[in-house]
Amino acid sequence: MTPLHWKLVIDSRDAATLADFWAAALGYAVEDPSPLVARLLAAGHVGQDAVTEHHGRQVFRGFAAVRHPDDPFDEVSGIGKGRRLLFQNVPEPKNGKNRLHLDLHAEPGGLDTLVGRLEELGATRLREVDQGPAGHWWVMADPEGNEFCAAG
Structure with a gap:
């Protein structure tokens, strides 16, 4: 069996801010999806309501990711191809103890x-x-x- 690629997805209330924290904590890089966002907007594949700005970059609303700086990544999308954490906004607050932690x-x-x-x-x-x-x-x-x- 070929080993699987994976990412750890973490629910959040503010994905971009939590990604900033974890990037600083781990010494990781915050992924920059702005070239992909620009392409998708120009082609009409996503609307302006699907994006927002964070630290002067256009990013997908409600999503942010960090990746190990030494791992490969897609230069068009900014998506890491190795060790990676993805944060996604959810409507409900955290409730109870984590079942998984770093x-x-x-x-x-x-x-x-x-x-x-x-x-x-x-x-x-x-x-x-x-x-x-x-x-x-x-x-x-x-x-x-x-x-x-x-x-x-």
Whole structure:
């Protein structure tokens, strides 16, 4: 069997803002779909109501994605072909605990630095977990309350 390509899709209230947070948190690039948006608008395939502007670029309303900067991407659409997170707006707010989350790993001895940087970006500490030799990490929440872990 050929390995499958995948992306992790995360429901959000403000896809573009959450993509900005995660791009900064992970050191990823926010995808730039503006050339594709321009083509689709010019050809009449999408209407102006399907797009919006974010950081001076035309983007699809309610969608934003981030990709690993070293992975390949389509130069026309800006869509990553490797490690990628896609954020999509949904009408309902987050309710309850995530069933899936990201674990961010600090450099050895760098957990405090990582947690501090994530807080500066808008994350919140929820609780500390210290299991001695088995591990030490913080359960945190992104700006929309999605849980993730920062581990040392």
